[in-house]
Amino acid sequence: MTQQGVRWTSEQVLALAPDDASRKAGSRLGTAGPWSRSGCDAAGAVWGLCKGSGSKPYQTVIDTSGPGYKCSCPSRKFPCKHAIGLLLLWSTDEQPMPGGPAPDWAEQWLKGRRVRAKGPDQSATGRESDLVDEQAAKQRAEKRASRITTGATELEQRLADLLSGGLAAAERPGYGLWEEMAARMVDAQAPGLASRVRELGAIPGSGPGWPMRLLEECALLHLLDRAWLGREGLPDALAATVRSRMGVPAAPQGPAIRDNWQVLAQYDTADAKLTTRRIWLHGRESGRSALILDFGAAGRAPGLALPVGLAVDADLTPYPGAGRLRAALGERYGTPSEPDGPPPGGTVTEAVERYGRALLDDPWLDAYPVTLTGAIPTPPNDDEKNWQLTDAQNELALPIAPDASARPALWKLMALSGGAPTTVFGECGHRGFTPLAAWPEGTKELVALA
Template sequence: MGVALTTEQVLALAPDAASAKAAAGLTGTNHWVLLGGDDDAVWGECKGSGAKPYQTQVDLAALLSRCTCPSRKFPCKHGLALLLLYAQQAAGLPRADRPAWVGEWLASRKEKAEKKEQAAKAPVDPVAAAEAALKREAGRWKRIESGCADLQLWIADQFRRGLASFGPEQRKEWAAMAARMVDAQAPGLAQQLQDALDAMSAGSSRQDEAIERLGLLQLINEGVSRREQLSPERLADLRVALGWPHDKEDVVAGSDTVEDDWQVLGQLVIARDERLNERRIWLHGRESGRYALLLDYAHNSKGWESYWSETSYRARLSFYPGTMPLRAVVTAQAPSPAQAWPGVSLEHAIEQASHWFAANPWQPQVPMLLASATPVLQEGGWMLHTAAGTLSLRTHESSAWSLLAFSGGHPVSVMGEWDGRRLRPLVAQHPVEPTRRWALVGEEVAT
């Protein structure tokens, strides 16, 4: 069987800790009435609470699983357990002929992939397609303009009334306006409004953040009304802020493509809601020196599009357009030798983050690498002490304690996301022994 997996790599696929735990409990072969595999897939029938066992199968090339159990989690505990069994048994699962249900699924996956490929290759009338696209785009701009006009007046009204009167009624109003932005096909504005609402709801400690967020929203409204005067890069920034990114195909076809040894600096999975997980993977190119963000969403039972468990990859990345492109899409990847984190001075890290935000104040976060920083708990707040001053940390209490324990009060190298106010630490390394590392564990809901 073709793919070598470790238990840790499998557990990294788990949607939550409960699934990982449940899967570990299903690794006894007595739970399985059938187990088998070949070069492309592994499969099994797991005893469940129903009369019929669940049929579970994993496509080893994509590490995608399918199961007949009713779980909405993906991969479900049966899929994970099957992969754990595969990872734990050095000799692999017993080789066997594919049952019909496995063959059918693999064939249908192959068929879909081929259809997609053919559809991509199918000749289309470029003029008609361009016209249709333009029409669609114009329609969406119209709805966005209308929504932004409402939002502009609404924000001004909030300031006219004064935010001190914020209460349950206003909370409903804000939520209604966020829903209005979704209707206006500007989900990015809805999200930012929701973030402002969260800041207001947190009390006086975050009121200034809410004011700033409303101010930045007002700049987006201005941008939309003057979009024809904007450069293509600035327009791309604006579209991302509106929640209208460019199509992946257009990005791949674009010119900003870099092939490099990309080091995985850190990654984070955030549960946006019950059914939507967002994954952010931050990369650094050894030769190009560029930073990149792979942004991925898993909706309902869909898995991640790609699998990033190694520390370094030889990969080709195509960057989304923008004044300071960070988000990219990967078109080819293969594991490459591990490498040390880039040497970045504190001044450069701060300068770089300032530069990114100066170019585009609407981006939610940028990567930050600090070579020597000490986690500190001061007056109930978590901070990162550096030679140039301190940065507030944005992290859950349990993660902050764990990071403090890891550092032991000594300076460590920290990679995190700077959101303009606080740093969310994702990974910390011992400066002398980089293999001793701390990483944000599991899913974190945005704080």
């Protein structure tokens, strides 16, 4: 423990690194040698001067309650290697940092963060400007909805042509047909449709049973099309879900929920244009699960990172939609703290039932957060090709997703379990279960698997 409450572990610090290169470089700076005038305060700030190649040391300051980072080095990565090294130095038990007021150069940045967090004042002129902006935004939204409707109608016709010609013929044109169809959906300003069409292109010829998989995905795409075209007759929550699945942006709605949110997992997925960071949280008091999404342009990591395994006292505002899993992170209070242990969990049977109920609200839901208690990783046998998680009572087995079976996380989970029942958190979906975190038997410390 330090003046700032719970001291992060080195694993939690390294999980914030944007890439392997930053992780390795930051580890080399995690000792006292290159640092001078380092310190911390009770408000969650950490600062220090790091010796670099130039005559002047780099000024590095971190707000751990965010977390947020500022460094005078020219790196465009957040956090940079200096911020990672400073956090590692702060987290070590070998040489506690001195407390006290932040130096002027660090206090200036910290003060600016606090001012920005309060938001701008709203004058009468500002309110008039907002009204004009709202009217313009409404007109843009109506125009976009019309274009999406045109794209959805065209896609319905293409799906009908595909099915009338037979799914077996879908293998002959190659991926170009699907890419051209996806480009049409991008032109229609429906990125959600475009993404699903691109996924269709990877199915033909992907292995035994691909026509059935293609039919299932076409059915879901058809359902989304029809839901959009008939959205005026849908319940408000389901209509909001449909708009979200089509890729129509929306702002968080409703009152903010303040809670101690335990950070359960954080991982990135990337394509040619975008890097998406998924952060799963669980509220200790509310009992809610929440998903925070953050994005970075191609080649750059998203800016938001939270310490996996700790709890953050913060406001979360849900986005509209039937499931309302996605939320926006708002104001944070104090510094991250140590949670009491894993969130409440259940059996494999209960997890499958929860996922099934969630599909009633959102039929296009790919992943639903569940915590399994007493789960045992089981290798493939003669009847099953994939790894499974079985209940200690052997009532039901949940297959591990094929892409997760190839990850080191599975072997890490096996090593933690040793064949004994283990508490596991992950995503349950139609392709199986993806393990993201685990708690070894008899411990409260989370081990990240993502």
